[in-house]
Amino acid sequence: MRIIDRYLAKAVLGGTLLTLAVLVPLLAFFLLADELDQVGMAQYRFLDAVLFVTLSMPRYIYQVFPIATLIGALVGLGTLASRSELVAIRAAGVSIARIVLGAQIGGLILALIAVLLGEVVAPPAEQRALALRARAQTGNVVQMTASGFWAKDGDTFVQIREIASGRQLSDIEIYRVDGDRLLEATHAAGARYRGGNWVLENLERSRISDDRVEVERVEAAGWSSLLSPRLLKVIVVEPHALPVWGLFRYIAFMKTNGQDAGPYEVAFWGKIVHPFLVLSVIFVSIPVLLGSARTSGLGGRIFAGIVIGIAFYLVSRTFSFLALLYHLNPGIAAFSPPILFVAAALLLLRRVG
Numbered sequence: 001m002r003i004i005d006r007y008l009a010k011a012v013l014g015g016t017l018l019t020l021a022v023l024v025p026l027l028a029f030f031l032l033a034d035e036l037d038q039v040g041m042a043q044y045r046f047l048d049a050v051l052f053v054t055l056s057m058p059r060y061i062y063q064v065f066p067i068a069t070l071i072g073a074l075v076g077l078g079t080l081a082s083r084s085e086l087v088a089i090r091a092a093g094v095s096i097a098r099i100v101l102g103a104q105i106g107g108l109i110l111a112l113i114a115v116l117l118g119e120v121v122a123p124p125a126e127q128r129a130l131a132l133r134a135r136a137q138t139g140n141v142v143q144m145t146a147s148g149f150w151a152k153d154g155d156t157f158v159q160i161r162e163i164a165s166g167r168q169l170s171d172i173e174i175y176r177v178d179g180d181r182l183l184e185a186t187h188a189a190g191a192r193y194r195g196g197n198w199v200l201e202n203l204e205r206s207r208i209s210d211d212r213v214e215v216e217r218v219e220a221a222g223w224s225s226l227l228s229p230r231l232l233k234v235i236v237v238e239p240h241a242l243p244v245w246g247l248f249r250y251i252a253f254m255k256t257n258g259q260d261a262g263p264y265e266v267a268f269w270g271k272i273v274h275p276f277l278v279l280s281v282i283f284v285s286i287p288v289l290l291g292s293a294r295t296s297g298l299g300g301r302i303f304a305g306i307v308i309g310i311a312f313y314l315v316s317r318t319f320s321f322l323a324l325l326y327h328l329n330p331g332i333a334a335f336s337p338p339i340l341f342v343a344a345a346l347l348l349l350r351r352v353g
Contacts, residue, residue, distance in 0.1 A: 004094060004102055005098075005101065005102035005105055006105075008077070008080075008102030008103050008105070009105040009109070010106065011076035011077050011080055011103075012069075012072065012073050012076050012077065012103050012106030012107060012282060013072075013076070013106045013109060013110065014076050015071075015072035015073060015076025015078075015079070016068055016069050016071075016110055017072070018075060018076075019071045019072040020061070020068050023064060024057065024061060027057070027060055027061075028057060031053045031056065031057075031060065032050065032053045035052060035053055038137070041136075042136060043136045044136040045136070048132065051129075052129045052132060055125045055126065055128050055129035056125070056126060056129045057125075058122040058126070059118075059122040059125070059126050059241050062114060062117045062118040062122050062274075065110075065274075066114075066312070067281075067305070067312070067313070069107070069278050069281050069282060070284065071309065073107075073281065073305075074288065074289065074302070074304060075305075077289050078301040081290075096349060100283060100286050103282050103285075104279060104282060104283070106282070107278055107279045107282040108279070110282075111278040111279055112275075114275060115274070115275055118274060119243045119244060119271075123242060123246065149161075149163060149232075151227055153225050154226070155176055155178065156174055156175060156176045156177070158173070158175075158225070158227065159172070159173040159175075160172050162250075163232060167192060167193040167229050168190070168192055168193075169190060169191040169198075170190045171189065171190075172186075172187065172189075172190070172191055172200065173185070173186070174187075174188070182208055183208060184206065185206045185208070186200075187203065188200040188201060188202065188203035188204075189202035189203070190202065191223065193228075193229055197224065198222070198223040198224075198225055198227075199220055199221070200220065200221050200222075200223045202219060202220075203217070203221060204217050204218075205217075205218065239263055239264045243271075244268065244271045250264055251264050262323070262324050262327070262330075263324065265330040266320050266324060266333070269330045269333070269334035272334065273334040273335055273338065276335070277312075277338055280341060280342050281312065281341075283342055283345055284308060284342065284345045286349065287345050287349045287351075288304055288348075289301075290349070312337065312341060315337045315340070319333040319334070319336050319337055320333060
């Protein structure tokens with residue numbers, strides 16, 4: 001049985017890798033074609049666009065991973081079906097449940113790859129890509145790090161720990177320097193963009209001279225900065241591109257400050273359910289294969305995978321929008337689509353079994 005399990009798992013892995021080998025270049029081509037509209041803006045050149053797309057690819061691969069897995073399972077296991085190997089396996093007394101188990105072993109490996117891609121590789125790569133594009137398009141030196149957003153604005157360095165939106169910031173540090181000498185350090189609890197300018201709120205400013213430090217506390221003060229909502233929009237990573245732990249911390253921060261964390265909660269549960277999506281689409285592929293047996297060719301299987309994948313995506317998006325519009329539990333909304341598709345696959349398995 002272990003040999004059969006490894007054989008089925010290898011078929012799923014091989015089919016998925018083959019699918020990704022076809023999808024990824026096509027995806028990169030379309031992304032680059034879309035990004036060419038930005039080429040020529042300030043110092044943003046073609047090679048910058050290529051590097052931006054390259055760094056952005058892990059996030060897009062992560063997003064299409066379930067659909068790629070579905071098509072890959074249909075292609076890999078479908079090849080076994082077309083050679084009558086699945087029929088021979090069943091004729092040898094191997095149950096459908098055992099076939100599902102063998103395929104899911106490959107699914108576990110793919111789910112682990114998806115988690116590493118989405119939680120370890122994609123977030124820093126996406127942040128680096130956005131920083132590169134922002135610097136080329138605006139000329140400002142910006143960087144997203146674990147300690148927050150950093151930027152160089154003339155003779156000042158700015159650190160922003162929380163960006164609630166492009167027009168609302170929290171926990172801000174501003175350091176004004178003269179060469180290697182620190183002249184002034186300012187901490188503000190928050191900032192809002194009003195009338196084309198920033199207004200710092202609840203700030204404490206320390207002026208540093210050779211012989212003393214003067215501390216001034218002000219409720220609000222204007223802040224003239226090159227940092228604009230447009231620049232922050234360019235550099236800030238979207239919720240779905242953040243790692244799970246980053247989303248968790250940000251949700252807690254927004255709830256503490258009485259802000260709507262709905263989109264971030266939906267993104268958080270979408271991250272949690274993502275590995276289960278990979279496993280569920282492999283399960284869905286089994287009744288499709290067993291029902292068609294040897295009658296469906298490679299093109300038919302790919303078409304079936306695309307149709308099921310589109311249906312899966314539309315249902316998932318529908319539940320996400322319902323969670324936001326009607327304040328449904330985001331965890332239930334995230335897990336409902338795979339549960340519905342697995343239930344439908346179980347009904348089909350009963351018929352083919």
